[in-house]
Amino acid sequence: MRNALMRGAYLLGFAIMVMSLGGIQDARASILKIQTVKSDKNITAWLVEDPTVPVISMRFSFQGAGAINDPADKQGLSQILSNTLDEGAGDLGSKEFQAELSDHSISLSFSSSRDDFGGSLKTLTKYQDKAFDLLHLALTKPHFEADALRRMKDANLARIRSNMSDPEWLTARLANAVLYNGHPYAQNSGGTLSSLPKITTKDLHEKFSTQLGRDRLLISVSGNISAEELSQRLDEVFGDLPDISTVRQVENVTPPAQAEVIQYVKEIPQTVIQIAYPGISMKDPDYFAAEIFNYILGGAGFGSRLTETVREQKGLTYGIDSNLSEMDFSSLLSISTSTRTEKVGEVLSLVNAEIDKIFQTPISDRELVEAKSYLIGSVPLGLTSTDRIAGMMMGFQIYGLPANYLDIREAGLNKATKQDVLRVAQRLLDERHKTTVLTGAKQEIGPVRYVENIPDIQ
Amino acid sequence: MKLKPLQFGVLGFCMGILAFSYPAQAQFQKVFGAKTATLANGMQVVVIENHRAPVVTHMLWYQVGSADEPKGDGVSGAAHFLEHLMFKGSGAIAPGEFSKLIRNVGGNDNAFTSWDYTAFFQTVPSKYLPQVMALEADRMINLSLADRDIESERDVIIEERRMRTDNDPQSLFMEQMRAALFPNSAYAEPIIGWRDEMPLLGRQDVMEYYKAWYTPANAILVVSGDVNFEEVVSEAEKAYGVIPSHPYPEHIRSKSPDFRAETRLTLHDEDVRQPTLYKAWLVPAFLEDKHTYYSFEVMAEAISGNASTKLYQTLVVNRKKATSISLSYDGEARGQGSLWLYAIPAPGVSIEDLEKEINTAFREIVGNGIEEQDVEKAKTRLIDQALFARDSVAGPAMVIGQALALGATLDDVENWPQKIDSITREDVQTIFDMYMNPEAPKRLPVTGILLPAEDKSK
Numbered sequence: 001m002r003n004a005l006m007r008g009a010y011l012l013g014f015a016i017m018v019m020s021l022g023g024i025q026d027a028r029a030s031i032l033k034i035q036t037v038k039s040d041k042n043i044t045a046w047l048v049e050d051p052t053v054p055v056i057s058m059r060f061s062f063q064g065a066g067a068i069n070d071p072a073d074k075q076g077l078s079q080i081l082s083n084t085l086d087e088g089a090g091d092l093g094s095k096e097f098q099a100e101l102s103d104h105s106i107s108l109s110f111s112s113s114r115d116d117f118g119g120s121l122k123t124l125t126k127y128q129d130k131a132f133d134l135l136h137l138a139l140t141k142p143h144f145e146a147d148a149l150r151r152m153k154d155a156n157l158a159r160i161r162s163n164m165s166d167p168e169w170l171t172a173r174l175a176n177a178v179l180y181n182g183h184p185y186a187q188n189s190g191g192t193l194s195s196l197p198k199i200t201t202k203d204l205h206e207k208f209s210t211q212l213g214r215d216r217l218l219i220s221v222s223g224n225i226s227a228e229e230l231s232q233r234l235d236e237v238f239g240d241l242p243d244i245s246t247v248r249q250v251e252n253v254t255p256p257a258q259a260e261v262i263q264y265v266k267e268i269p270q271t272v273i274q275i276a277y278p279g280i281s282m283k284d285p286d287y288f289a290a291e292i293f294n295y296i297l298g299g300a301g302f303g304s305r306l307t308e309t310v311r312e313q314k315g316l317t318y319g320i321d322s323n324l325s326e327m328d329f330s331s332l333l334s335i336s337t338s339t340r341t342e343k344v345g346e347v348l349s350l351v352n353a354e355i356d357k358i359f360q361t362p363i364s365d366r367e368l369v370e371a372k373s374y375l376i377g378s379v380p381l382g383l384t385s386t387d388r389i390a391g392m393m394m395g396f397q398i399y400g401l402p403a404n405y406l407d408i409r410e411a412g413l414n415k416a417t418k419q420d421v422l423r424v425a426q427r428l429l430d431e432r433h434k435t436t437v438l439t440g441a442k443q444e445i446g447p448v449r450y451v452e453n454i455p456d457i458q
Numbered sequence: 459m460k461l462k463p464l465q466f467g468v469l470g471f472c473m474g475i476l477a478f479s480y481p482a483q484a485q486f487q488k489v490f491g492a493k494t495a496t497l498a499n500g501m502q503v504v505v506i507e508n509h510r511a512p513v514v515t516h517m518l519w520y521q522v523g524s525a526d527e528p529k530g531d532g533v534s535g536a537a538h539f540l541e542h543l544m545f546k547g548s549g550a551i552a553p554g555e556f557s558k559l560i561r562n563v564g565g566n567d568n569a570f571t572s573w574d575y576t577a578f579f580q581t582v583p584s585k586y587l588p589q590v591m592a593l594e595a596d597r598m599i600n601l602s603l604a605d606r607d608i609e610s611e612r613d614v615i616i617e618e619r620r621m622r623t624d625n626d627p628q629s630l631f632m633e634q635m636r637a638a639l640f641p642n643s644a645y646a647e648p649i650i651g652w653r654d655e656m657p658l659l660g661r662q663d664v665m666e667y668y669k670a671w672y673t674p675a676n677a678i679l680v681v682s683g684d685v686n687f688e689e690v691v692s693e694a695e696k697a698y699g700v701i702p703s704h705p706y707p708e709h710i711r712s713k714s715p716d717f718r719a720e721t722r723l724t725l726h727d728e729d730v731r732q733p734t735l736y737k738a739w740l741v742p743a744f745l746e747d748k749h750t751y752y753s754f755e756v757m758a759e760a761i762s763g764n765a766s767t768k769l770y771q772t773l774v775v776n777r778k779k780a781t782s783i784s785l786s787y788d789g790e791a792r793g794q795g796s797l798w799l800y801a802i803p804a805p806g807v808s809i810e811d812l813e814k815e816i817n818t819a820f821r822e823i824v825g826n827g828i829e830e831q832d833v834e835k836a837k838t839r840l841i842d843q844a845l846f847a848r849d850s851v852a853g854p855a856m857v858i859g860q861a862l863a864l865g866a867t868l869d870d871v872e873n874w875p876q877k878i879d880s881i882t883r884e885d886v887q888t889i890f891d892m893y894m895n896p897e898a899p900k901r902l903p904v905t906g907i908l909l910p911a912e913d914k915s916k
Contacts, residue, residue, distance in 0.1 A: 055849045095775065098765035103835050105842035105914030140492040151774060158802045167626050200695055223849075264669050266729075270620035302557035304543075312554055318621050338621055352732035377564020381581050383511045384683075384851040447675060 002189065003339015005256065031379060031383060031410070034393060037227045039234035046220035046393045046403060047230055050386060054125050056180040056223035057386035059394040060238075063218060064328070065211040065248040067189035068114055073198060077454060078112035080152055080199050081207055082119070085110045087148035089137040094148050097134070105130045108138070114189050115328040115400060117212065122387055125224045130232075136237045139212070144204045153196045160193060160457065167439045168338075171272040174264050176439040179276055179453040183253050187332060188456035208381030214238060214246025220393035223386040247307045255332035255433040261448045263438040271440025272338045273347065278330030278433050279324055280424070288412035289420035290324060292331075295371040296363055297354070297420075298322030298335055303370070305354050306335065314350065316343050326399065333428050345445040348425050363418055372413050379406060481682040486879070488872035489844045490854050491519030492732030493687045493723075495697045504868060505690045506682040509636045514683030515852040516590045517579040518598075519863040521678065524651075525573040525644035526709060527663075535651020538571040539615055544578065544666055546607040548600035553607050556593060566588075574709075574792040575647050575863035581728065582850055584684040585647070591697035598672055598682050599701055601665075608661055616657065619650045627727040628734075638721050638904045639738045642714040643793055675703035678862045682855035714740060721904045726910035733809050734772050735801045737814075737905035741893050743795030745865050752877045753885040754787040754797065760836035760886060761785065761826065768832065779807050779815040792864055797893065799903075809907050817896040828887040840874040851909040860906045 035047045067078040086101070086108055088094040101108055104127040123131035163169040173188065176287050191199075217238060223231055255278045273415040279289045284422055290378035291299075298306035306320045319335035339347045404409045438448075492506045524537040547553040560567040565582030580590050623629040633648050640646040651659070681690050744751040761768040762785035775779040780822065781802040789795040803812040848854060861871045870877075892900050 050510065053849050054845055070576065095766050095771060098764060102764040102766055102839060105839050105846075122846075124842060141538045148777070154715070154805060157805075158732055158781045162628070162802075164731040165727075165729040167625050184493060249469065258880070270617065270625050282845075302554060304562055308554070311614055315610035316612055318618035318619070322779060338625075340620060370558075374561045374564055378566065379564075380511045380513045380583060381564070381566060384513055385853075387848045405858070 001064070030404055031406040032383065034228055036403065037221075037230050037234070039231045041235045041239045043214060043217070043234040043238050045230060045234055046397065047225070047281045048221075048222040048389050048393065049224075050222060050389075051224055051227060053224055053386060054130055054412075055386050056121075056123055056125055056131075056221065056225050056314055057390040058090070058121040058219065058221045059118065059390045060120075060220075061218045061394060062212045062245070063116050064444045065117035065207075065216060065245070066113045066125065067114045067187065068184040068250050068329075068376075069189060069207065069211060069219075069248045070099065070184075070189070073195060074203060075187045076189070076193040077157060077199050077203055077207060078117055080149070081204050082110035082112045082117065082195070083146055083152040083156070083430070085119075085138045085142050085208075086145035086146055086203060087152070088145055089134075090141045094143070094145060097137075097386070100115055100130065100134055104130045106134065106429055108135060109328040110138075112189065113327075114185055115450045117427045118394075119154045120387070120390070124154055128225070132233050132237050136240070137236070140240050143210065144208075146201060149199070149201055149204070155190055157193060160190065160196075163296070164457065165269075167266060167268055167272045170266070171274050171437055171439040173457060174439065174451065174454045175276060175435070176449060177400055178260075178262055178435055179256065179257070179332070180253055180330070182249055184248070184458070185253060192456050193458050196293050209242070211245050211247050213242045215244050216247070217241070217392065218397040220281065220390045220397060221391040222393070224358050233385045244323055246287055250329055254435070256435050257433055259434040259436075261436040261438065261443075262444070263440070263448050264454055265450055266439055267361070267440055267441050268339055268439075271441055271443075272439045273336065273344065275335040275351065276437075277333045277428055277430060279326065279333045279456050280428060281331055282326055283399060286420065286424045287426070288409065289416040289424040292368065292371045292413065292416055293358075293421045293428070294322055294333065295357065295375060296367050297425075298372065299324075300371070304327050306337075306351065306356070309354055310337065310339075310347060310350050313363060314346075316347050316350070320347075320351075325420050339372065343438065348436070348445060355429055358393075358429065359422070365418070368418055368421065374414070375413050376410050379410075398438055460818070469843060476636050486873070489847055489874055490858065490872060491626070492854070492858060492868060494868050494874065495603075495687075496692045496710055497674065497695055498714075499701060499703045501544075501694075501703070502678045502862065503691055503694045504678065504680045504858055504862070505685065506680075506850065506858065507685060507686040509684050511586050511851065512684050513581060513851055514584040514587050514681060514685050515579060515581045516587060516594065517577055517680045517682075517855045517859050518594050519575055519577045519678040519680065519859040520672055521676050521863050521865075522667075522706075523572045523574040523576055523710075524647065524649040525711065526671065526707070527644065527667065528774055529644065532655060533651070533658045533660075533663055534647050535649070536658055537576060538649050538651065539612065539656075539659050540664040541569050541571045541576050541578075542615060543603055543608065544597050544601060546603055546611060548596050550596060550600065550805065551593065552745040553604065557596070559593065560590070560776055563589075564870075571649055573649060573747050575860065577859060577863070579852070579855070581683075585859055587681070587684070587685060588693050588697070591693055595701060597761075598674070598698070601668060602858075603661065603665075605661070608664075612657070612659055614866075615650065619648075619653060619656060622650065622784070623648065626655060627729050628727070628908065631725050631906060634723060634725075635738055635904060635906045637712060637724060637738060638798060639740060640714050640794070641717070642712050644711075645793060649692065651713070652717075657813060664768040671706050673703045674698055674701050674906055676706045678859060680855040680859040680862075683851045702853045709792055713794060716901055718902075720902050721910075722907070723907065724907045725910050728908050730908055730910045733803060733910065734764055734908045735803070735809050735812055736908070737799040737816075737903045738906070739797045739893055740901050740902045741795050741797050741889075743787070743789045743791040743793065744790060744870075746794070748870075748877070749885070750889060751789045751795070752881050754795075755840065756833060756836050756878060756881045756888055757828075757886045758785050758787040758797075760832040761823070763836055763839060768829075769819065770822070773801070773815060773821075774804075778804050778813060779812055780804055783816070789888050790860060795851045796877075797868070802849055808831045813905070820894055820896050824891050826884055826887070828890055830883045832882045833881070833886050837878055837881065839876045844871070844875050898910075902907060
């Protein structure tokens with residue numbers, strides 16, 4: 001809501017959530033009833049059927065077909081493909097295709113992450129024939145017409161130039177370049193000012209025809225559609241895609257060899273701070289303990305140790321939080337905040353002190369119970385709309401988790417002990433691989449490596 | 459996803475948020491099917507039953523915002539500062555405890571402040587609704603603030619301002635645009651306050667405002683989710699009904715005069731890389747003229763709703779003068795409304811030429827250029843949005859609360875599709891010609907031009 005200021009930075013950051021406190025439930029049904037639907041052509045989708053809404057939401061993803069495939073001199077190719085797939089297909093030109101979507105209130109969008117290429121479709125049930133037909137056309141007969149390509153390149157170039165005055169964006173770019181130096185993840189998935197103009201229609205056709213195959217396709221659906229109906233739709237929409245596709249093979253990221261503070265100097269009143277440690281995979285047996293640890297450290301927002309100290313007691317920031325994130329070849333524990341220039345040193349010391357405290361005064365029984373209570377109890381908050389449910393299921397599939405993951409997670413969280421949490425904290429808070437990235441004016445905070453230019457913007 | 463670098467639109471109050479439970483809707487069924495009651499102390503209660511997940515959103519809206527702060531006292535931002543301090547404790551609840559209690563039952567909470575309203579909300583497992591009501595009712599009357607908390611939280615909101623505004627030349631420029639657009643209105647002031655006035659905020663500023671405005675008769679309770687109307691009203695009677703209402707001040711919304719000289723703002727900033735053109739017009743808001751409000755909603759959707767509509771097709775696709783262009787209407791205000799245009803020039807096009815081309819395109823629309831089919835399609839899209847509106851729990855509470863807090867009625871919200879449907883091509887043409895004719899607009903727009911630093915070598 002543009003006309004309103006939110007109090008916390010966390011409003012829509014609701015972590016994935018679902019229910020029931022304390023593990024004293026009797027034998028009960030699954031939290032989320034996911035059906036696996038398989039079509040005649042052997043295309044599989046996860047479905048949560050909900051006949052009470054006149055809406056169908058679908059997510060689909062081609063695993064490994066994301067920006068990691070972009071050539072270094074054509075960074076942004078995957079992004080441009082996502083922008084141009086809905087710019088005309090089959091008999092419909094760009095304007096006609098867009099009009100067909102909007103005239104039927106269909107939301108169709110494609111997107112690219114570093115790992116994957118995918119998209120989402122949301123439609124009223126009354127327009128579903130049209131919606132699935134348009135998606136099928138986009139995935140089989142896109143035009144990639146020169147004029148549409150030019151418009152999308154120009155729009156992306158304008159976006160980059162607009163972002164260049166945004167210190168949070170600059171910090172994210174710099175962190176990316178430092179953490180993933182030498183790996184395809186270091187590239188700018190949104191493209192650069194020099195790479196975007198090099199992308200051609202031929203590049204789009206090539207990526208489109210070689211990387212988007214059924215062998216790497218994941219699908220999740222929620223809303224007013226039955227398993228039988230969906231099964232047919234799967235063949236209609238995705239049945240004509242190639243069986244086999246090829247993507248780049250990539251190594252896991254090795255964490256930076258040494259702890260370091262890196263700063264991009266910019267004369268602004270507030271410095272943006274991002275701290276990163278190597279993270280933990282959701283498939284790791286210690287992941288549930290890591291979720292608890294992260295919640296207590298900084299994931300909770302209000303009530304977390306970092307927020308209590310840095311914001312509530314000291315008034316040094318509007319927001320400080322920690323976050324576990326995962327990609328196919330890397331995972332991170334990151335801490336993000338911002339503070340006025342003269343307080344950067346103090347904030348960094350306070351963060352260090354809180355990290356030491358995790359080991360010196362280990363978490364209390366109460367902290368453990370409260371963390372579990374939130375992490376388990378808040379799950380239903382994420383099950384309130386079809387697109388959220390479809391998105392949650394896609395997350396499980398992308399990370400290779402089973403359909404009953406919410407049940408497994410609840411049991412795992414319930415079982416975690418203080419010792420588990422301490423062990424995982426020791427594992428994660430590895431000071432040898434701590435990277436601190438700053439954007440802001442210079443100040444005295446000890447050894448800093450200053451960078452003049454952030455890579456992969458120009 | 460199409461790129462829209464800045465989202466201007468506050469969507470109309472029925473749009474945009476989520477979806478519904480009428481299996482096959484008759485023409486113009488009520489949007490939410492909400493039920494309402496008024497407690498003996500004058501507080502309105504609205505309930506939207508939605509049983510898809512065992513979750514409830516509880517929102518308390520105060521019909522007061524930053525535009526109701528005292529004028530001429532040399533401070534600004536008291537409304538938003540109070541919103542923050544509402545989390546700093548009552549006699550019974552310790553500072554910061556409110557949010558922790560919500561977290562501990564698996565819920566999330568937050569709050570926001572606008573020029574015209576302030577809202578506090580929690581989403582929790584539905585069985586905790588009575589406890590949440592008790593907490594919210596407590597802080598309506600028992601706010602109790604320690605000096606230490608006032609001091610530290612003032613530092614927090616100043617950091618918030620640095621993050622949102624002072625660190626970003628685009629935000630600073632938008633702040634000045636508003637100040638120029640509303641020269642005789644409290645809407646000129648940023649909700650968060652002016653940079654130099656925020657440090658002067660003290661206990662008296664917030665407590666006088668709190669005592670004047672925070673009272674049941676000036677509040678609206680909106681509850682959405684897995685609840686029963688009668689039970690909610692009965693619980694609300696227990697929690698809120700026992701609080702006596704006191705009289706509260708009138709809302710004063712002064713109008714800005716029709717100045718005869720044009721206002722143009724130009725900023726060259728060394729951090730800016732992307733030239734951008736803004737225009738803003740003062741136009742009627744909902745309370746001032748409902749028919750005009752609906753006409754503007756349809757107009758903005760008809761000519762700028764998506765990539766197949768006239769402004770994008772004319773200026774981006776056909777004439778290649780812009781990389782992006784969008785027009786959005788903000789009529790959700792107790793005082794005057796506004797219409798905002800945002801455009802980025804195509805490569806090689808100067809801001810001056812872009813502005814001329816936009817004026818040319820507008821002149822072509824004046825008289826007879828609004829097309830019947832564009833209006834009809836826009837109406838269909840807007841009405842379809844109402845069908846999506848209930849695929850959510852928090853969304854309906856947000857939409858209804860905002861509308862009522864601005865002085866609209868529940869019927870206005872529920873009958874929104876019918877009102878949109880009643881708008882004709884002529885209505886849209888009339889308001890376009892009246893307000894947007896570049897030759898003779900009813901009010902001159904404020905024009906803003908944001909540019910990179912001037913090349914000193916020239």
